[in-house]
Amino acid sequence: MKKNFLLAAICLLGLLPMRAQTSLTTATDFTVTDTDGNTHNLFSILNSGKYVCINFLFTTCPPCQQTRSYYKESVNNFGCNSQDIFFITIDVGNNNDEVKAFEAAYQGSNTGYPAVSGTEGGGDAVNASYSLGGYPTYVLIAPNKQIVEQDMWPINDASSFTAFFNEHKLEPKSCLTTGVAKQAAAEKLSVYPNPAVNTVTVEAGITDKLSHVKVYDVLGNVLVNKSLNLEKRHEIDVALYEKGVYFVEIVTENNTSTIRKFNKL
Numbered sequence: 001m002k003k004n005f006l007l008a009a010i011c012l013l014g015l016l017p018m019r020a021q022t023s024l025t026t027a028t029d030f031t032v033t034d035t036d037g038n039t040h041n042l043f044s045i046l047n048s049g050k051y052v053c054i055n056f057l058f059t060t061c062p063p064c065q066q067t068r069s070y071y072k073e074s075v076n077n078f079g080c081n082s083q084d085i086f087f088i089t090i091d092v093g094n095n096n097d098e099v100k101a102f103e104a105a106y107q108g109s110n111t112g113y114p115a116v117s118g119t120e121g122g123g124d125a126v127n128a129s130y131s132l133g134g135y136p137t138y139v140l141i142a143p144n145k146q147i148v149e150q151d152m153w154p155i156n157d158a159s160s161f162t163a164f165f166n167e168h169k170l171e172p173k174s175c176l177t178t179g180v181a182k183q184a185a186a187e188k189l190s191v192y193p194n195p196a197v198n199t200v201t202v203e204a205g206i207t208d209k210l211s212h213v214k215v216y217d218v219l220g221n222v223l224v225n226k227s228l229n230l231e232k233r234h235e236i237d238v239a240l241y242e243k244g245v246y247f248v249e250i251v252t253e254n255n256t257s258t259i260r261k262f263n264k265l
Helices: 007-013 042-047 062-066 068-077 096-107 123-129 158-166 177-187
Strands: 031-033 039-041 051-057 085-091 137-141 147-149 190-192 199-203 210-217 222-231 233-237 244-252 257-264
Touching: 039 042, 039 244, 039 257, 042 051, 042 257, 062 068, 062 096, 068 085, 068 096, 068 158, 085 096, 085 123, 137 158, 199 244, 210 233, 222 233
Parallel strands: 051 085
Antiparallel strands: 031 039, 051 137, 137 147, 190 199, 199 233, 210 222, 210 244, 244 257
């Protein structure tokens, strides 16, 4: 049975039964940083044509622990984030080390998809914005930003996820070898200097080229939106930007989209 999470009184009052779902029907955008330091923007992922499956949880929640391996199995069954569905975990109330320990204990450390902590990765704010009734909550968001599944439950095994996905014409697909290669290429992308003063340079990996760049501020406003002619590197003028945090969305020639964060001094 799912449990209602009461942050203010969890130690004294425990967990109370409640239907665990988001009250939203349209997605609210967010940018979070996973436990490996990678940044993810919801609307950028949706705009690439992917569905997004979010697992909202906290680490000491028994049903979160019990269904964890089924979630990982579904990630593998549906393409390891290289196909139609992008999987992500968003925690509430825990730090990076606690989320990493949870992942290792209940599904192995090599999950193949991002996990975001509540206190360090921005998960607390996302949980609040989605008005969740309890935990775990599994939601599915379509590329048009509609929440097509507010609460995928019950989850008895990985086939439970498959049944929900099939309702939206999403079929199991293999984890693409090219997807692994794309991820490796994305990891070689460079954004420098960081922090920046006058310019930021985006540089592709050895075997890749740049096809598009966007720059967002922390409110999601698009400051740069530029198609590139398969360049190896591109310089962005940030001299007039206010001091603060910004995000660069980088699309390469193989249509891999990656978001990196930089600070402007």
